[in-house]
Amino acid sequence: MNINDCIAKADSPIQSYWEYSSFQHVDICIVGAGIIGLSTALECRKRYPDALITILEKAPHGHGATTRNAGFACFGSATELLHDIDVFGKDHALNIANERFLGLSSLLQRCAPEKIKYEALGGAELIRAHEISYLDRIDEVNAFAENITGDPHTFRIVSTHEQKAFGFSDAVQAVIMNKYEGQVHSGYLHATLESLARAADIRIEHGSDVLQVNDNDDHGSLHVSTCNGEYALHAQTIILCTNAMMSKLAPELDIKPGRGQVIVTSPISGLSFQGAFHIDEGYYYFRSLGDRVLLGGGRNLDFEGEETYEFGHSSIIMEALETMLREVILPKKEFIIDYAWSGLMGFTPDKKSRVSSLSNHVYCVFGCNGMGIALASRIAERIASLIADS
Ligand SMILES: Cc1cc2nc3c(=O)[nH]c(=O)nc-3n(C[C@H](O)[C@H](O)[C@H](O)COP(=O)(O)OP(=O)(O)OC[C@H]3O[C@@H](n4cnc5c(N)ncnc54)[C@H](O)[C@@H]3O)c2cc1C
Numbered sequence: 001m002n003i004n005d006c007i008a009k010a011d012s013p014i015q016s017y018w019e020y021s022s023f024q025h026v027d028i029c030i031v032g033a034g035i036i037g038l039s040t041a042l043e044c045r046k047r048y049p050d051a052l053i054t055i056l057e058k059a060p061h062g063h064g065a066t067t068r069n070a071g072f073a074c075f076g077s078a079t080e081l082l083h084d085i086d087v088f089g090k091d092h093a094l095n096i097a098n099e100r101f102l103g104l105s106s107l108l109q110r111c112a113p114e115k116i117k118y119e120a121l122g123g124a125e126l127i128r129a130h131e132i133s134y135l136d137r138i139d140e141v142n143a144f145a146e147n148i149t150g151d152p153h154t155f156r157i158v159s160t161h162e163q164k165a166f167g168f169s170d171a172v173q174a175v176i177m178n179k180y181e182g183q184v185h186s187g188y189l190h191a192t193l194e195s196l197a198r199a200a201d202i203r204i205e206h207g208s209d210v211l212q213v214n215d216n217d218d219h220g221s222l223h224v225s226t227c228n229g230e231y232a233l234h235a236q237t238i239i240l241c242t243n244a245m246m247s248k249l250a251p252e253l254d255i256k257p258g259r260g261q262v263i264v265t266s267p268i269s270g271l272s273f274q275g276a277f278h279i280d281e282g283y284y285y286f287r288s289l290g291d292r293v294l295l296g297g298g299r300n301l302d303f304e305g306e307e308t309y310e311f312g313h314s315s316i317i318m319e320a321l322e323t324m325l326r327e328v329i330l331p332k333k334e335f336i337i338d339y340a341w342s343g344l345m346g347f348t349p350d351k352k353s354r355v356s357s358l359s360n361h362v363y364c365v366f367g368c369n370g371m372g373i374a375l376a377s378r379i380a381e382r383i384a385s386l387i388a389d390s
Protein backbone atom coordinates (compact mmCIF):
# COMPACT_ATOMS: atom_id res chain seq x y z
CA MET A 1 0.00 0.00 0.00
CA ASN A 2 1.44 3.41 -0.88
CA ILE A 3 1.23 6.47 1.36
CA ASN A 4 -1.84 7.91 -0.40
CA ASP A 5 -3.76 4.62 -0.09
CA CYS A 6 -2.80 4.50 3.53
CA ILE A 7 -4.10 8.03 4.19
CA ALA A 8 -7.32 7.36 2.29
CA LYS A 9 -7.89 4.13 4.23
CA ALA A 10 -7.28 5.60 7.68
CA ASP A 11 -10.37 6.24 9.75
CA SER A 12 -8.96 9.46 11.08
CA PRO A 13 -6.13 10.94 9.05
CA ILE A 14 -6.14 13.95 11.40
CA GLN A 15 -5.04 11.85 14.37
CA SER A 16 -1.58 10.76 15.42
CA TYR A 17 -0.85 7.14 16.26
CA TRP A 18 -0.96 8.06 19.95
CA GLU A 19 -4.30 9.77 19.67
CA TYR A 20 -5.68 6.98 17.53
CA SER A 21 -4.62 4.18 19.83
CA SER A 22 -5.63 5.86 23.07
CA PHE A 23 -8.85 7.50 22.01
CA GLN A 24 -10.30 5.99 18.83
CA HIS A 25 -12.00 3.01 20.48
CA VAL A 26 -13.90 3.43 23.72
CA ASP A 27 -16.31 1.24 25.63
CA ILE A 28 -18.94 3.88 26.34
CA CYS A 29 -19.29 7.16 24.49
CA ILE A 30 -21.79 9.71 25.77
CA VAL A 31 -22.77 12.61 23.54
CA GLY A 32 -23.51 15.83 25.47
CA ALA A 33 -21.91 17.00 28.72
CA GLY A 34 -24.96 18.54 30.35
CA ILE A 35 -26.42 17.34 33.65
CA ILE A 36 -27.84 14.23 31.96
CA GLY A 37 -24.66 13.25 30.10
CA LEU A 38 -22.45 13.78 33.16
CA SER A 39 -24.84 11.96 35.52
CA THR A 40 -25.15 9.10 33.02
CA ALA A 41 -21.38 8.79 32.79
CA LEU A 42 -21.13 8.61 36.59
CA GLU A 43 -23.84 5.94 36.81
CA CYS A 44 -22.10 3.91 34.08
CA ARG A 45 -18.82 4.19 35.99
CA LYS A 46 -20.51 2.63 39.07
CA ARG A 47 -21.47 -0.40 37.00
CA TYR A 48 -18.33 -0.59 34.81
CA PRO A 49 -15.29 0.36 36.93
CA ASP A 50 -12.75 -0.47 34.23
CA ALA A 51 -14.55 0.78 31.14
CA LEU A 52 -13.12 3.53 28.92
CA ILE A 53 -15.81 6.19 29.17
CA THR A 54 -15.70 9.36 27.09
CA ILE A 55 -18.12 12.28 26.82
CA LEU A 56 -18.13 14.28 23.57
CA GLU A 57 -19.42 17.83 23.97
CA LYS A 58 -19.66 20.28 21.12
CA ALA A 59 -19.53 23.49 23.16
CA PRO A 60 -16.22 24.73 24.56
CA HIS A 61 -17.88 25.49 27.88
CA GLY A 62 -21.56 25.38 28.87
CA HIS A 63 -24.25 26.56 26.43
CA GLY A 64 -26.62 23.67 27.17
CA ALA A 65 -29.72 24.05 29.30
CA THR A 66 -27.71 22.91 32.32
CA THR A 67 -25.89 26.24 32.64
CA ARG A 68 -28.74 28.38 31.26
CA ASN A 69 -31.59 27.30 33.54
CA ALA A 70 -33.14 28.87 36.62
CA GLY A 71 -31.70 26.51 39.23
CA PHE A 72 -35.01 25.39 40.74
CA ALA A 73 -34.77 22.11 42.60
CA CYS A 74 -38.49 21.48 42.53
CA PHE A 75 -41.00 18.78 41.70
CA GLY A 76 -44.12 20.79 40.77
CA SER A 77 -46.22 23.66 42.03
CA ALA A 78 -49.73 23.01 43.36
CA THR A 79 -51.45 24.27 40.21
CA GLU A 80 -49.05 22.41 37.93
CA LEU A 81 -49.69 19.14 39.77
CA LEU A 82 -53.46 19.72 39.69
CA HIS A 83 -53.27 20.60 36.01
CA ASP A 84 -51.33 17.38 35.32
CA ILE A 85 -53.90 15.33 37.27
CA ASP A 86 -56.68 16.89 35.16
CA VAL A 87 -54.91 16.41 31.83
CA PHE A 88 -53.04 13.10 32.26
CA GLY A 89 -54.88 11.38 35.12
CA LYS A 90 -53.67 10.77 38.67
CA ASP A 91 -51.34 7.80 38.06
CA HIS A 92 -49.52 9.45 35.18
CA ALA A 93 -49.21 12.75 37.10
CA LEU A 94 -47.93 10.86 40.14
CA ASN A 95 -45.31 9.12 38.08
CA ILE A 96 -44.03 12.44 36.67
CA ALA A 97 -43.86 14.18 40.06
CA ASN A 98 -42.45 11.18 41.91
CA GLU A 99 -39.54 10.80 39.46
CA ARG A 100 -38.69 14.48 40.05
CA PHE A 101 -38.84 14.12 43.84
CA LEU A 102 -36.70 10.97 43.89
CA GLY A 103 -34.33 12.57 41.40
CA LEU A 104 -33.76 15.54 43.69
CA SER A 105 -32.87 13.31 46.59
CA SER A 106 -30.42 11.32 44.40
CA LEU A 107 -28.88 14.59 43.19
CA LEU A 108 -28.23 15.69 46.76
CA GLN A 109 -26.60 12.37 47.49
CA ARG A 110 -24.35 12.69 44.45
CA CYS A 111 -23.40 16.36 44.92
CA ALA A 112 -22.59 17.82 48.33
CA PRO A 113 -25.30 20.46 48.93
CA GLU A 114 -22.71 23.12 49.91
CA LYS A 115 -20.80 22.58 46.64
CA ILE A 116 -23.84 23.28 44.48
CA LYS A 117 -25.09 26.02 46.85
CA TYR A 118 -28.29 24.12 47.53
CA GLU A 119 -30.70 26.25 49.57
CA ALA A 120 -33.76 24.56 51.08
CA LEU A 121 -35.72 27.80 51.20
CA GLY A 122 -39.01 26.26 50.13
CA GLY A 123 -41.07 27.18 47.11
CA ALA A 124 -44.30 29.05 46.66
CA GLU A 125 -46.89 29.82 44.07
CA LEU A 126 -48.62 33.15 43.44
CA ILE A 127 -52.35 32.81 42.91
CA ARG A 128 -54.15 35.53 40.97
CA ALA A 129 -57.90 36.11 40.50
CA HIS A 130 -58.35 33.67 37.62
CA GLU A 131 -56.66 30.85 39.57
CA ILE A 132 -58.46 31.38 42.87
CA SER A 133 -60.55 28.21 42.46
CA TYR A 134 -57.33 26.19 42.91
CA LEU A 135 -57.44 27.12 46.60
CA ASP A 136 -60.50 24.87 46.99
CA ARG A 137 -58.30 21.95 45.89
CA ILE A 138 -55.57 22.32 48.51
CA ASP A 139 -56.67 19.13 50.33
CA GLU A 140 -56.69 17.23 47.04
CA VAL A 141 -53.17 18.35 46.12
CA ASN A 142 -51.91 17.59 49.63
CA ALA A 143 -53.37 14.08 49.47
CA PHE A 144 -51.72 13.63 46.08
CA ALA A 145 -48.35 14.99 47.29
CA GLU A 146 -48.41 12.77 50.39
CA ASN A 147 -47.80 9.84 48.04
CA ILE A 148 -44.55 11.54 47.06
CA THR A 149 -43.25 13.33 50.15
CA GLY A 150 -44.92 11.16 52.81
CA ASP A 151 -46.15 14.40 54.39
CA PRO A 152 -49.90 15.20 54.45
CA HIS A 153 -49.07 18.93 54.69
CA THR A 154 -46.68 19.49 51.80
CA PHE A 155 -48.64 22.55 50.65
CA ARG A 156 -50.19 25.31 52.73
CA ILE A 157 -51.88 28.60 51.96
CA VAL A 158 -49.84 31.29 53.71
CA SER A 159 -51.47 33.75 56.12
CA THR A 160 -52.41 37.26 54.97
CA HIS A 161 -49.67 38.64 57.19
CA GLU A 162 -46.99 36.40 55.60
CA GLN A 163 -48.30 37.21 52.15
CA LYS A 164 -48.08 40.97 52.75
CA ALA A 165 -44.47 40.60 53.89
CA PHE A 166 -43.49 39.27 50.44
CA GLY A 167 -44.35 42.70 48.97
CA PHE A 168 -46.09 41.39 45.85
CA SER A 169 -48.77 43.51 44.13
CA ASP A 170 -52.47 43.27 45.01
CA ALA A 171 -52.94 41.17 41.85
CA VAL A 172 -51.62 38.32 44.02
CA GLN A 173 -54.62 37.09 45.99
CA ALA A 174 -53.02 34.12 47.74
CA VAL A 175 -49.70 32.29 48.05
CA ILE A 176 -49.38 28.50 48.30
CA MET A 177 -46.17 27.33 49.95
CA ASN A 178 -44.40 24.00 49.23
CA LYS A 179 -41.89 23.26 51.98
CA TYR A 180 -39.96 20.65 49.96
CA GLU A 181 -38.61 22.92 47.25
CA GLY A 182 -35.13 24.35 47.01
CA GLN A 183 -32.70 25.99 44.64
CA VAL A 184 -29.15 25.49 43.42
CA HIS A 185 -26.41 27.45 41.68
CA SER A 186 -26.51 25.87 38.23
CA GLY A 187 -22.95 26.86 37.34
CA TYR A 188 -21.56 25.20 40.46
CA LEU A 189 -23.78 22.16 39.90
CA HIS A 190 -22.34 21.70 36.42
CA ALA A 191 -18.78 22.25 37.64
CA THR A 192 -19.28 19.78 40.51
CA LEU A 193 -20.53 17.09 38.14
CA GLU A 194 -17.60 17.71 35.79
CA SER A 195 -15.16 17.36 38.71
CA LEU A 196 -16.84 14.14 39.84
CA ALA A 197 -16.63 12.79 36.30
CA ARG A 198 -12.94 13.64 35.95
CA ALA A 199 -12.22 12.12 39.37
CA ALA A 200 -13.97 8.96 38.16
CA ASP A 201 -11.59 8.79 35.18
CA ILE A 202 -14.21 9.87 32.67
CA ARG A 203 -12.75 11.77 29.72
CA ILE A 204 -14.62 14.91 28.61
CA GLU A 205 -13.79 16.15 25.11
CA HIS A 206 -15.10 19.68 24.58
CA GLY A 207 -15.27 21.11 21.07
CA SER A 208 -16.42 17.74 19.64
CA ASP A 209 -19.55 18.12 17.53
CA VAL A 210 -21.08 14.73 16.72
CA LEU A 211 -22.44 14.95 13.19
CA GLN A 212 -23.69 11.40 12.80
CA VAL A 213 -24.09 8.18 14.73
CA ASN A 214 -24.20 4.71 13.17
CA ASP A 215 -24.76 1.21 14.44
CA ASN A 216 -22.48 -1.36 12.82
CA ASP A 217 -22.73 -5.09 13.45
CA ASP A 218 -20.34 -5.30 16.35
CA HIS A 219 -19.98 -1.68 17.51
CA GLY A 220 -21.33 1.83 17.17
CA SER A 221 -19.51 4.67 15.43
CA LEU A 222 -19.61 8.44 15.61
CA HIS A 223 -18.60 10.97 13.03
CA VAL A 224 -17.09 13.86 14.96
CA SER A 225 -16.15 17.37 13.86
CA THR A 226 -13.51 19.32 15.81
CA CYS A 227 -11.50 22.48 15.17
CA ASN A 228 -8.73 20.15 13.92
CA GLY A 229 -10.95 18.39 11.35
CA GLU A 230 -13.29 15.41 11.29
CA TYR A 231 -12.68 11.88 12.53
CA ALA A 232 -14.53 8.67 13.39
CA LEU A 233 -14.73 7.17 16.85
CA HIS A 234 -15.86 3.63 17.65
CA ALA A 235 -17.73 2.68 20.81
CA GLN A 236 -19.40 -0.47 22.11
CA THR A 237 -22.15 1.67 23.59
CA ILE A 238 -23.21 5.14 22.53
CA ILE A 239 -25.62 7.18 24.67
CA LEU A 240 -27.12 10.32 23.18
CA CYS A 241 -27.75 13.00 25.84
CA THR A 242 -28.15 16.03 23.59
CA ASN A 243 -31.44 17.30 25.01
CA ALA A 244 -33.27 19.66 22.61
CA MET A 245 -30.79 18.79 19.84
CA MET A 246 -31.68 15.10 20.01
CA SER A 247 -33.71 15.12 16.81
CA LYS A 248 -30.65 16.31 14.84
CA LEU A 249 -29.03 12.90 15.46
CA ALA A 250 -32.22 10.81 15.76
CA PRO A 251 -35.03 12.54 13.80
CA GLU A 252 -37.50 9.73 14.51
CA LEU A 253 -37.81 10.64 18.21
CA ASP A 254 -40.87 12.42 19.62
CA ILE A 255 -39.07 15.44 21.06
CA LYS A 256 -39.61 19.11 20.33
CA PRO A 257 -37.35 22.01 21.26
CA GLY A 258 -38.67 24.83 23.45
CA ARG A 259 -36.73 27.98 24.19
CA GLY A 260 -36.75 29.46 27.69
CA GLN A 261 -35.84 33.10 28.34
CA VAL A 262 -34.48 34.38 31.62
CA ILE A 263 -33.66 37.79 33.12
CA VAL A 264 -31.85 38.78 36.31
CA THR A 265 -32.23 42.13 38.08
CA SER A 266 -29.60 44.32 39.62
CA PRO A 267 -29.19 43.92 43.41
CA ILE A 268 -32.36 45.09 45.19
CA SER A 269 -32.10 46.72 48.56
CA GLY A 270 -34.48 45.24 51.14
CA LEU A 271 -35.56 42.34 48.92
CA SER A 272 -38.56 40.99 50.83
CA PHE A 273 -38.53 37.33 49.80
CA GLN A 274 -36.17 34.39 49.47
CA GLY A 275 -36.85 31.09 47.74
CA ALA A 276 -38.30 29.74 44.50
CA PHE A 277 -41.69 30.91 43.21
CA HIS A 278 -44.05 29.88 40.43
CA ILE A 279 -46.83 31.72 38.63
CA ASP A 280 -49.34 30.52 36.04
CA GLU A 281 -49.03 26.71 36.43
CA GLY A 282 -45.25 27.08 36.40
CA TYR A 283 -45.06 28.93 33.07
CA TYR A 284 -43.38 31.79 34.96
CA TYR A 285 -40.82 31.13 37.66
CA PHE A 286 -38.75 33.48 39.78
CA ARG A 287 -36.32 33.11 42.64
CA SER A 288 -33.98 35.02 44.85
CA LEU A 289 -30.36 35.05 43.78
CA GLY A 290 -28.79 36.64 46.85
CA ASP A 291 -30.24 40.14 46.68
CA ARG A 292 -31.15 39.86 43.00
CA VAL A 293 -34.24 38.28 41.42
CA LEU A 294 -34.13 35.81 38.52
CA LEU A 295 -37.31 35.50 36.45
CA GLY A 296 -37.93 33.20 33.51
CA GLY A 297 -40.76 31.79 31.45
CA GLY A 298 -43.57 33.20 29.37
CA ARG A 299 -43.21 30.47 26.72
CA ASN A 300 -46.99 30.00 26.84
CA LEU A 301 -47.36 33.44 25.21
CA ASP A 302 -45.95 32.09 21.97
CA PHE A 303 -45.55 28.29 21.96
CA GLU A 304 -45.08 28.23 18.20
CA GLY A 305 -42.43 30.96 18.08
CA GLU A 306 -40.52 29.39 20.98
CA GLU A 307 -40.38 25.94 19.36
CA THR A 308 -37.01 26.80 17.94
CA TYR A 309 -33.38 25.68 17.92
CA GLU A 310 -32.23 29.31 17.93
CA PHE A 311 -30.92 31.02 21.02
CA GLY A 312 -32.11 34.62 21.37
CA HIS A 313 -34.98 36.70 22.71
CA SER A 314 -38.44 37.61 21.57
CA SER A 315 -39.71 41.08 22.41
CA ILE A 316 -43.18 39.76 23.38
CA ILE A 317 -41.68 37.54 26.07
CA MET A 318 -38.98 39.93 27.26
CA GLU A 319 -41.61 42.66 27.71
CA ALA A 320 -43.96 40.26 29.52
CA LEU A 321 -41.16 39.23 31.89
CA GLU A 322 -40.24 42.80 32.68
CA THR A 323 -43.92 43.75 33.20
CA MET A 324 -44.36 40.78 35.54
CA LEU A 325 -41.36 41.95 37.56
CA ARG A 326 -42.36 45.62 37.74
CA GLU A 327 -46.11 45.17 38.20
CA VAL A 328 -46.54 41.93 40.16
CA ILE A 329 -43.33 40.72 41.81
CA LEU A 330 -41.41 43.90 42.71
CA PRO A 331 -44.01 46.68 42.41
CA LYS A 332 -42.32 49.14 44.71
CA LYS A 333 -38.68 48.43 43.99
CA GLU A 334 -36.04 50.17 41.87
CA PHE A 335 -33.94 47.93 39.65
CA ILE A 336 -32.54 47.44 36.19
CA ILE A 337 -32.09 44.21 34.24
CA ASP A 338 -28.44 43.14 34.53
CA TYR A 339 -28.53 39.78 32.70
CA ALA A 340 -30.72 38.22 30.01
CA TRP A 341 -30.17 34.85 28.31
CA SER A 342 -32.00 31.99 26.70
CA GLY A 343 -31.63 28.22 26.66
CA LEU A 344 -33.20 25.25 24.91
CA MET A 345 -35.32 22.54 26.53
CA GLY A 346 -36.60 19.25 25.10
CA PHE A 347 -40.32 18.47 25.38
CA THR A 348 -42.27 15.24 24.94
CA PRO A 349 -46.05 15.20 24.36
CA ASP A 350 -46.84 13.39 27.64
CA LYS A 351 -44.28 15.25 29.83
CA LYS A 352 -42.48 11.96 30.53
CA SER A 353 -38.76 11.52 29.97
CA ARG A 354 -37.53 8.80 27.60
CA VAL A 355 -34.78 6.30 28.28
CA SER A 356 -34.51 3.87 25.40
CA SER A 357 -32.37 1.93 23.00
CA LEU A 358 -32.34 3.03 19.36
CA SER A 359 -30.37 -0.02 18.15
CA ASN A 360 -27.95 -2.62 19.50
CA HIS A 361 -25.22 -0.14 20.34
CA VAL A 362 -27.04 3.21 20.49
CA TYR A 363 -29.18 4.51 23.35
CA CYS A 364 -30.84 7.82 24.03
CA VAL A 365 -32.11 9.81 26.98
CA PHE A 366 -34.29 12.87 26.56
CA GLY A 367 -37.44 14.76 27.52
CA CYS A 368 -36.78 16.45 30.85
CA ASN A 369 -39.57 18.88 29.93
CA GLY A 370 -37.84 21.75 31.73
CA MET A 371 -37.14 19.74 34.89
CA GLY A 372 -33.67 18.30 34.33
CA ILE A 373 -32.20 19.32 37.67
CA ALA A 374 -34.87 17.23 39.34
CA LEU A 375 -34.82 14.35 36.88
CA ALA A 376 -31.19 13.88 35.84
CA SER A 377 -30.05 11.50 38.55
CA ARG A 378 -33.04 9.17 38.18
CA ILE A 379 -32.79 9.18 34.41
CA ALA A 380 -29.09 8.38 34.63
CA GLU A 381 -29.81 5.42 36.94
CA ARG A 382 -32.48 4.17 34.50
CA ILE A 383 -30.28 4.33 31.39
CA ALA A 384 -27.34 2.67 33.15
CA SER A 385 -29.65 -0.16 34.31
CA LEU A 386 -31.13 -0.55 30.83
CA ILE A 387 -27.65 -0.92 29.34
CA ALA A 388 -26.55 -3.35 32.05
CA ASP A 389 -29.66 -5.50 31.45
CA SER A 390 -29.29 -5.52 27.62
C1 LIG B 1 -34.33 28.78 30.60
C2 LIG B 1 -34.37 27.44 31.25
C3 LIG B 1 -34.75 27.34 32.59
C4 LIG B 1 -34.79 26.09 33.21
N1 LIG B 1 -35.03 26.03 34.55
C5 LIG B 1 -34.96 24.84 35.18
C6 LIG B 1 -35.11 24.76 36.58
O1 LIG B 1 -35.23 25.78 37.25
N2 LIG B 1 -35.10 23.53 37.15
C7 LIG B 1 -34.96 22.39 36.42
O2 LIG B 1 -35.02 21.29 36.98
N3 LIG B 1 -34.75 22.43 35.10
C8 LIG B 1 -34.74 23.63 34.46
N4 LIG B 1 -34.54 23.70 33.13
C9 LIG B 1 -34.34 22.46 32.39
C10 LIG B 1 -32.96 21.87 32.61
O3 LIG B 1 -31.97 22.86 32.51
C11 LIG B 1 -32.78 20.79 31.57
O4 LIG B 1 -33.83 19.86 31.67
C12 LIG B 1 -31.46 20.05 31.75
O5 LIG B 1 -30.38 20.96 31.81
C13 LIG B 1 -31.28 19.10 30.60
O6 LIG B 1 -30.00 18.54 30.74
P1 LIG B 1 -29.35 17.83 29.52
O7 LIG B 1 -28.02 17.34 29.96
O8 LIG B 1 -30.31 16.87 28.91
O9 LIG B 1 -29.22 18.97 28.42
P2 LIG B 1 -28.13 20.17 28.14
O10 LIG B 1 -27.70 20.77 29.40
O11 LIG B 1 -28.78 20.98 27.12
O12 LIG B 1 -26.92 19.33 27.57
C14 LIG B 1 -26.92 18.80 26.28
C15 LIG B 1 -25.52 19.00 25.76
O13 LIG B 1 -25.40 18.33 24.52
C16 LIG B 1 -24.53 19.10 23.71
N5 LIG B 1 -24.77 18.69 22.33
C17 LIG B 1 -25.92 18.85 21.62
N6 LIG B 1 -25.78 18.35 20.39
C18 LIG B 1 -24.51 17.83 20.33
C19 LIG B 1 -23.77 17.15 19.32
N7 LIG B 1 -24.29 16.89 18.13
N8 LIG B 1 -22.49 16.79 19.60
C20 LIG B 1 -21.93 17.03 20.82
N9 LIG B 1 -22.60 17.67 21.82
C21 LIG B 1 -23.87 18.05 21.58
C22 LIG B 1 -24.93 20.53 24.02
O14 LIG B 1 -23.90 21.44 23.69
C23 LIG B 1 -25.20 20.47 25.51
O15 LIG B 1 -24.08 20.84 26.29
C24 LIG B 1 -34.49 24.92 32.47
C25 LIG B 1 -34.11 25.02 31.13
C26 LIG B 1 -34.04 26.26 30.53
C27 LIG B 1 -33.61 26.36 29.10
